[in-house]
Amino acid sequence: MATKSEKGKKFIYLFGGAKSQGSADMKNLLGGKGANLAEMGKLGIPVPAGFTITTEMCAVYYKMNRNYPKALYGQIKEGIKHIEKTMGAVFGDNNNPLLVSVRSGARISMPGMMDTVLNLGLNDETVRGLAEQSGNERFAWDAYRRFVQMYGDVVLDLKPQTKTDIDPFEEIMDEVKKKKGIKLDVDLDVHDLKELVWKFKAAIKEKKGMDFPEDPWKQLWGAIEAVFGSWMGDRAIKYRTINKVPHDWGTAVNVQAMVFGNMGNDSGTGVAFTRNPSTGEHKFYGEYLINAQGEDVVAGIRTPQPVNVSTKTSAEQKTLEEVMPQAYKTLEAIYKKLEKHYRDMQDIEFTIQKGKLWMLQTRNGKRTAAAALKIACDMVDEKLIDYKTAVLRIGPEQVDQLLHPMFDPKAKKEVIAKGLPASPGAATGQAVFHADDAEAWQGEGKKVILVRIETSPEDIGGMNVAEGILTARGGMTSHAAVVARGMGKCCVAGCGALNINYKEKKFEVSGVTIKEGDWISINGSTGEVMNGKVPTIKPTLSGDFSKIMVWADKIRRLRVRTNADTPNDAKVAREFGAEGIGLCRTEHMFFEGDRIKAVREMILADDTAGRKKALAKLLPMQKGDFVGIFEAMKGLPVTIRLLDPPLHEFVPHEKPQQEEMAKEMGVSLEKIHHKINLLHEFNPMLGHRGCRLGIIYPEITEMQAQAIIEAACEFKKKGITVKPEIMIPLVGDVKELQDQVDIVRKVAADTMKKYGVKIDYMVGTMIEIPRAALTADKIAEVAEFFSCGTNDLTQMTLGLSRDDAGKFLPAYIEKGIYKNDPFQVLDAEGVGQLVEMAVNKGRKARKDIKVGICGEHGGDPESVEFCHKVGLNYVSCSPYRVPIARLAAAQAVIKEKTKKEYSTK
Amino acid sequence: MATKSEKGKKFIYLFGGAKSQGSADMKNLLGGKGANLAEMGKLGIPVPAGFTITTEMCAVYYKMNRNYPKALYGQIKEGIKHIEKTMGAVFGDNNNPLLVSVRSGARISMPGMMDTVLNLGLNDETVRGLAEQSGNERFAWDAYRRFVQMYGDVVLDLKPQTKTDIDPFEEIMDEVKKKKGIKLDVDLDVHDLKELVWKFKAAIKEKKGMDFPEDPWKQLWGAIEAVFGSWMGDRAIKYRTINKVPHDWGTAVNVQAMVFGNMGNDSGTGVAFTRNPSTGEHKFYGEYLINAQGEDVVAGIRTPQPVNVSTKTSAEQKTLEEVMPQAYKTLEAIYKKLEKHYRDMQDIEFTIQKGKLWMLQTRNGKRTAAAALKIACDMVDEKLIDYKTAVLRIGPEQVDQLLHPMFDPKAKKEVIAKGLPASPGAATGQAVFHADDAEAWQGEGKKVILVRIETSPEDIGGMNVAEGILTARGGMTSHAAVVARGMGKCCVAGCGALNINYKEKKFEVSGVTIKEGDWISINGSTGEVMNGKVPTIKPTLSGDFSKIMVWADKIRRLRVRTNADTPNDAKVAREFGAEGIGLCRTEHMFFEGDRIKAVREMILADDTAGRKKALAKLLPMQKGDFVGIFEAMKGLPVTIRLLDPPLHEFVPHEKPQQEEMAKEMGVSLEKIHHKINLLHEFNPMLGHRGCRLGIIYPEITEMQAQAIIEAACEFKKKGITVKPEIMIPLVGDVKELQDQVDIVRKVAADTMKKYGVKIDYMVGTMIEIPRAALTADKIAEVAEFFSCGTNDLTQMTLGLSRDDAGKFLPAYIEKGIYKNDPFQVLDAEGVGQLVEMAVNKGRKARKDIKVGICGEHGGDPESVEFCHKVGLNYVSCSPYRVPIARLAAAQAVIKEKTKKEYSTK
Secondary structure (H helix, E strand, O other): OOOHHHHOOOOEEEEOOOOOOOOHHHHHHHHHHHHHHHHHHHOOOOOOOEEEEOHHHHHHHHHOOOOOOHHHHHHHHHHHHHHHHHHOOEOOOOOOEOOEEEEEEEOOOOOOOOOEEEEEOOOOOHHHHHHHHHOOHHHHHHHHHHHHHHHHHHOOOOOOOOOOOOOHHHHHHHHHHHHHOOOOHHHOOHHHHHHHHHHHHHHHHHHHOOOOOOOHHHHHHHHHHHHHHHHOOHHHHHHHHHHOOOOOOOEEEEEEEOOOOOOOOOOEEEEEEOOOOOOOOOOOEEEEEEOOOHHHHHHOOOOOEEOOHHHOOOOOOOOHHHHOHHHHHHHHHHHHHHHHHHOOOEEEEEEEEOOEEEEEEEEEOOOOHHHHHHHHHHHHHOOOOOHHHHHHOOOHHHHHHHHOOEEOOOOOOEEEEEOEEEEOOEEEEEEEOOHHHHHHHHHOOOOEEEEEOOOOHHHHHHHHHOOEEEEOOOOOOOHHHHHHHHHOOEEEEOOOOOEEEOOOOEEEEOOEEEEOOOEEEEEOOOOEEEEOOOOEEOOOOOHHHHHHHHHHHHHOOOEEEEEOOOHHHHHHHHHOOOOOEEEEEOHHHHOOOOHHHHHHHHHHOOOHHHHHHHHHHHHHHHHHHHHHHHHHHOOOEEEEEOOOOOHHHHOOOOHHHHHHHHHHHOOOHHHHHHHHHHHOOOOHHHOOOOHHHHHHOHHHHHHHHHHHHHHHHHHHHOOOOOEEEEEEOOOOOHHHHHHHHHHHHHHHHHHHHHHOOOOOOEEEEEEOOHHHHHOHHHHHOOOOEEEEOHHHHHHHHHOOOOOOHHHOHHHHHHOOOOOOOOOOOOOOOOHHHHHHHHHHHHHHHOOOOEEEEOOHHHHOHHHHHHHHHOOOOEEEEOHHHHHHHHHHHHHHHHHHHHOOOOOOO | OOOHHHHOOOOEEEEOOOOOOOOHHHHHHHHHHHHHHHHHHHOOOOOOOEEEEOHHHHHHHHHOOOOOOHHHHHHHHHHHHHHHHHHOOEEOOOOOEEOEEEEEEEOOOOOOOOOEEEEEOOOOOHHHHHHHHHOOHHHHHHHHHHHHHHHHHHOOOOOOOOOOOOOHHHHHHHHHHHHHOOOOHHHOOHHHHHHHHHHHHHHHHHHHOOOOOOOHHHHHHHHHHHHHHHHOOHHHHHHHHHHOOOOOOOEEEEEEEOOOOOOOOOOEEEEEEOOOOOOOOOOOEEEEEEOOOHHHHHHOOOOOEEOOHHHOOOOOOOOHHHHOHHHHHHHHHHHHHHHHHHOOOEEEEEEEEOOEEEEEEEEEOOOOHHHHHHHHHHHHHOOOOOHHHHHHOOOHHHHHHHHOOEEOOOOOOEEEEEOEEEEOOEEEEEEEOOHHHHHHHHHOOOOEEEEEOOOOHHHHHHHHHOOEEEEOOOOOOOHHHHHHHHHOOEEEEOOOOOEEEOOOOEEEEOOEEEEOOOEEEEEOOOOEEEEOOOOEEOOOOOHHHHHHHHHHHHHOOOEEEEEOOOHHHHHHHHHOOOOOEEEEEOHHHHOOOOHHHHHHHHHHOOOHHHHHHHHHHHHHHHHHHHHHHHHHHOOOEEEEEOOOOOHHHHOOOOHHHHHHHHHHHOOOHHHHHHHHHHHOOOOHHHOOOOHHHHHHOHHHHHHHHHHHHHHHHHHHHOOOOOEEEEEEOOOOOHHHHHHHHHHHHHHHHHHHHHHOOOOOOEEEEEEOOHHHHHOHHHHHOOOOEEEEOHHHHHHHHHOOOOOOHHHOHHHHHHOOOOOOOOOOOOOOOOHHHHHHHHHHHHHHHOOOOEEEEOOHHHHOHHHHHHHHHOOOOEEEEOHHHHHHHHHHHHHHHHHHHHOOOOOOO
């Protein structure tokens, strides 16, 4: 039943001719296609007349249990009348028949997901009218044949029942062609086409038990129903779930007069971009086919020709500019008008019917990252847009493309598996299976891809020299992924299909065996694993990039820091614009060279004295680390996190390494086993780590504090100011923090006294345990800063181990239970609630407390926007994501100000 | 500096004689001792006159940086004047000297933690007066000797410097005794005592560089300062930290006239209870020594005698009643008065000086569980208290004592180790090291204690037949602990000192080796592990117990359910008063008998069809489980949790078992290895478990829902109503719940249709992931009930694995970082915040949503009180804790109503 409010409601909007009732800003109601058709009509651009049934109608249709309110019938009649009047043809008229297309059109494009019916209005009578009118009987019957086939498929649901079935219409086509001994559709003559129409109809009758509807009105209602129905089709639902499109948006339906590009050599059809979508070059760029329909362009049987002379690549090409100069001129005027009007690069579709140009579509064009930068900057120069709009025009994720090598898009590739796109970029190398081998091979000048079931901190050396890293286990935030992103190195993680055999140094996947030394290529932006060498190209950063970044920096409020553990990382990040280090993990420093020996000596020690002795050996090395990092950061703030991982990460877990360790340390293998057993944990994530280490072994905290303050003192003595921010990890209760702060402050005071200088240092904490957020007011009484460790906070808030979630996370996302991988995009509703709580409670207790975020989310645009909204002071991310964060932070400000939806298309 | 408000303030309260300015309800200001002394004074009971310096003064003292406000000096002078006047002696007078004691007295008793000085006022002059007055020179000089020694130790800090040092005063004593060839202090004569006084003073001069103060006023101020100072002594701070006493409470100081029980055979001293503290019998019960001081009773050189004839155990005993009938009569009148006045059993101290009885202390007496019950019930009968007060008088933890066997308190025991008191009770048996052995030995009629490094679900059978369980790893909520508590079986867990060798079937600890078959005893209430057999006694539940429980049930608002997985558990719990099952875990059912085979078949299956086939085998067994439980619960609500643990818990992890499994299942060992590898998780707590299983394998949820509803339908057909509440575990997002609810509802509808009956069932969820609490409003839109799983919620909110926390939790509690083990007592500040959030948000979305708690906390009194406060509907706990929860729930109501602090003493 229609409600009262629906009775007087306007469900259709006319476009074309004198009337255009919609406009471009009515996308929500008319869908993208409908809104832009109306807008073009308004601008006086020739569009075939038509009307759009609103997305609201789609909602009503489902609310009314797939029925329509009465009002719709009258409105559609009026809509058809409008088309008839404008186009000078009559729907269902035998002599001068109006044919229409019926197309879906949602708010956003859902390519291939929704249904379309063309040439609607044809029947055994009107086909004759069309033949006469066009003077081309074959054209008319071909149109009819296509219509019956399309209608049978889309509306009457005569489709292959399983994937292996042949399409019933194609089956008939094949029979007829076989009988005639022809291969191509174009070789079918009028007689054949008539036979096909007859046979198609018979098949419908036989298989669907119904006559093909001859009445154009019946045809029209059937097609409308099919389009609305396709919104709730399985494919569409799945697409929306994956692409996070709300199911209640609904689709609009566009009913539009047909125009034909295949009415002879004075007809044609084409697509074009108002600027080059690959490079951004300010040049009109398009392709067309003479005497053809849109389908033909797609079919790829004939080669499309360039639209204009300036984009010709060979003399033989016949441009529209040359072949139909008048139509081209009109097109040129229109594209300029459209670009100026939309203030953005347009992707347009046009058809020329007997010399007359019709526009069928315009929309903002998709573009590469480089093109996006160039177009945005050019348009600012052209005064088409201001710099804030330019900043909004760049997809933060696109920036990523610019910073990493990529595969040559023209190269051939044999994809053998797909994992998680863990760290972007492209890499080609010879497969090796052990970190040592990677180092050895690289030493011989070879390029390698390190293939591991999973990586561990012991593999750092091999990871560092590899072109890329491929793992079978672990998620987007596994060790391999995190370290690779930190290094800006390509990584495909969690590629579960790989059957890796360390012993035989090989892996098998999809029936292919890759042995050590075989070439493979991996794409860290898509997760693809390819057999053989695929050539890569290295993008260069243009001046446009710097321009956009300067503008972004002018706009943003959030500071952007980096997560960096080495002087080199720090240097890279600073070059990318990092304003400090938000997270310097000290544990990675514990693995290098001889240090691991001292660390293991500490772990094996039976008492405090033994641990102190071992730690004393680490002190100068650790101090050296900080000297290097302070140097690289040149006075910018550096947040150093004290030792975080459980101690068992520092001992070998395989027998040969344990034996070696025993030998090196001069202790029995039994003692090592015993110690390793003691260190074993059921859930190391929730185990003896973070500040719990420093509380039980205060001497570790002492050593680290001393190393930091000594390094700072030495700089100070040289007249250089450094700003260490000492961060206590895994605090859940203010008393844990107080315990560690007391130690740090005492060591700092003693050290400063020894050096005779005063260092301006801070002591703060991670907010990474839910309880820390819940009691942030108390913690802020002691902490001078907060850094939200949203990796761990996500794990604990969601009860989700990032290393194990791979087993069900993909299904969760597919089922729409999670919108995103919560380790990539901050879960604003849950984890975000705690982050906000930490900010608010923290500031209540300590007004000026500095709050940042240092989880992987710090480099994710959506999460950066969240951080801006809840008022964090900074985000910290891996070096290669710093520009992304800078851009996202600026966009957050603009979006907040305009409070309008935007999309980077 | 004293503040204005402190100038006119009253810092001392007089007691004794005509004046008693304080009263028993002023404990916070006067401390326990001071308040009760004042109260006795008010009642006209003879107490040596004195005054109390308030706890407020202690705070001021520390605020003023260990100084006093001026006002105090005058007030103390007045206080001394009051004592002089009342006692008829003069402070510092050479002929008739007044001696005083200076004692600490905080709100609560801190035995041995704080300082005391006796006989203050003696010097080289007054000692002569005392000698003359008492007619006993030796007594006077002995008092002086003791005073100088005590003052030197407590006030002047002349103490042993290290633990191995000899006390400097004892050293002198030993010298003098050696020189004289005597052994006992009592053999020292006046001459010796004078020499000691002289030598003590010389030692003070030499080691402390100061003269012993002869001026009694100086002595007094020194002693006051020492008592206040001892509040912040290391021992006291540590004691308060451990016992959770706030540091800002402060101590009071009691300055009181000395009375002497060692002035001859008409003097004496004693302690007594107004009723029997072991049995509760309504009989005056005490001990005294003639011609002695309090210290002498403690020293144990002489045997104290019973106070009255009715408690004599042998004819030779000389009771006070017989020896000093007058004093006894007075004492009898006083104790009756006190008990009637305090309406509780009193623990009193008295001294008789030359025939005159003085009361030195009264306080509510500590008592055993049985005594507490009897006294409370008797006092209701005697109309001394009402039933609500009686309910408040029982410590819920005391109830625990009543439900489990206990060691004979008189038995000897050799404690060889101490673990966590994981499940109360006492057990003695022969050590076995494997669950199979436990079953075999028990089959031969032997009593065994199962000793394991840790237990796993595979050990259930062995655990079930063992007298008790002892583990080396795991906390209070480890598998062993939880299962043992569920079984009401004694368990000591996490006894890390045990060095267990499975191969040789033995363990070593404290130099003792226990081999298979050796007898050991374990105390699950204290955590003690003992060598050999220690006899146990089984307490019986008295009628008093039932009385208290009936009263408690009348008062409480919270419902009490039980966590029970078997019909037997359910039956036991119902006998203990459980009003339903709050948590029936279905996974334990998966281990029994042949079921594990079907479970493993399901795990090994490669596709849905294979899993369904295996699940079909489980269905009838699972249904049988529910039939048994519904039967036992006779219509009470039963909350059934769907499968929760990760699947790897169901496969064997050791090679021989894996080989056996391979053989049994007819698959290769390699396939089993492969599957087990796939199931491996880094952090299983945060892994593929809970509803994540049902989401990936909907067929598991389907089977379980069908088993539950089929069982319910069969009862319904027999005319018996059952109320299944189906609970989806580990939900973090409402969409997870919706996914599972849809499955359950569909299966339920189909099943009810098949049976042709309608079951009144509910579907709800656990709140055990922080995100569930944070988004409880959304979840409540789908969930019909919430059950807070505070075990997991604690793990995730605190980032603390209960199985691994043993490494640092004890240190955390010792350092005062945690007040309690958060797995025993709900962390109200952190986890509690989330529980409260779940209640409030849940009720906002669904007004009448039933919210319970089913974590281990459901049986902890402090946590039960919290649950009452935040408005939960019920708590659920292991069967043996049901009475404790009932009592605690009642006490929560009373406490809320009276809003007064209470203590069960």
